[in-house]
Amino acid sequence: MRKFLSFVRNKGLGPEDKNGKQVNLAHHVRVRRTRVRQTRAAVQEEKLIELTAEGHEQLMNELENLKSQRSHLALEIQRAAADKDVRENAPLEAAREEAGRVESRIREIESTLGNAVVIDQNDPTRSQIVKLGTVVEVQDISSEREFKYTVVSASEANPLEFKISDASPLGKVLLGRAAGHEVVADTPRGNVTYKIISIS
Template sequence: MESIPITVEGFRRLERELERLKKERPAIILAIKEAREEGDLRENAGYEAARERQGMLEARINFIESRMPRFNVIDLSTLGGDQVIFGATVEIEDVDTGDIKKYTLLGPDEAEPSKGSISILSPVGLALLGKYEGDEIVVDAPRGKINYEIVSITFNGVPDPS
């Protein structure tokens, strides 16, 4: 079983989500029971909606529970160095356009590109892993190959989610 890196904060967030989802179960079961009592289930929109909600809830619970034992919880405050690894904040420059981007590399369960973090399993994340400041990487993107140069590597923790 392959481990999945996750930050302490990301792990706690998933624990809270799992707890919240499990607390929703009784309300959904009650909604299904009440909808069943309304009669014909073939044309009962309330029953169908409650069953769909239950299916989505159980799928998410099962997904989180199946991943919990595989998580390798990492405290970002303990990380450092000059090489791109999980938890590094990397500033890269598009060699052709000069555009600068800054990303923190996180695990697939907590990466949010719109908030400045990308998955270590994304094309950019995979290309960056193991590299050093000044190295160039090539990323296959829909618009073609993009050449980036690593401008800086720092270890600042998780970007502010707000």
């Protein structure tokens, strides 16, 4: 957040004091300090994140969109800060919060992309077992209903598009399995047995 507000000041978009000087809004931000320390080894061993090509593209587009909002948010902060005392200004607080949310999401996406590996979905060996990016058709043994899912990383998961995370109860037990196998998923409604009908 302070980084963003410094950006606002450097661009000359922040409020001015009675002498016409830019007010440094970063001084009004309280930063919660943390005592948690990461060792150099822990940082180096940060887990690689596998992404489908589609998921990687979606994150890139979202990142570009968020970065394009920075100037607009800077102007919003400038307008709000010009209204009255910056210490008692609800619109200013709202603009700061939105800027903070955007900056936080930008950092999150950049971190994900920095550790991402785009999987090759055209690899012929991928069609033999369930892996990230695999489209898998399963049957609920008890109800005999069939479902088709794409197994993706947590950052790409979207139940409305039938994209399930590899960390979800079903996604975890499907990984590494082949067509014909039965798996038991520990779901909120209890253990559910599925049979893998096909994978592609």
